[in-house]
Amino acid sequence: MEAWVRFSAQSQARERLLRAAQYACVLAGAALSRSGGSSGTLSRLQQLEAHLSLGRKLLRLGGSAEALGGAQRSLHLPDPVLRFCLTLSHLNRALFLACDNVLWAGKSGVLPGLAMEKWSQRSFR
Structure with missing residues (x-):
């Protein structure tokens, strides 16, 4: 448990990077839906955003x-x-x-x- 606590304490930079990527997916998805992009690409972006969100929460365990x-x-x-x-x-x-x-x-x-x-x-x- 001690090793996990030390790892999670040092993961702020990784969390910020994942957050930036997550919000970039949200922004790209919003821009894609406005411009009438394909629904397949939009669903992939939404899945990627959901996975990045879960990954961020995993780092905070x-x-x-x-x-x-x-x-x-x-x-x-x-x-x-x-x-x-x-x-x-x-x-x-x-x-x-x-x-x-x-x-x-x-x-x-x-x-x-x-x-x-x-x-x-x-x-x-």
Whole structure:
């Protein structure tokens, strides 16, 4: 688990690259649909965008464990206000990423009966 946390912490550049490619697919798909391009090419772009989105979420799987580790480290700070705020911030990020991981599992087919809208709202909150 430690190796995965270290890998995911170093993958910000890869995540940004995947995000740029994902948004380029969305932009190309919108331009193609306006100009009346072929439906086969448009569906391929949409599939590529969906796969890039799932790939980005896969890279964030270790983020929840990293945030929990940050919360654990912040428990030892001497200032009580700083300790409270940082611990709460790390726990909030860990919960968001945990919900995001559940959403990823639903979209990728690992959890086929998942209520996607419900988990999406939980992640958003």
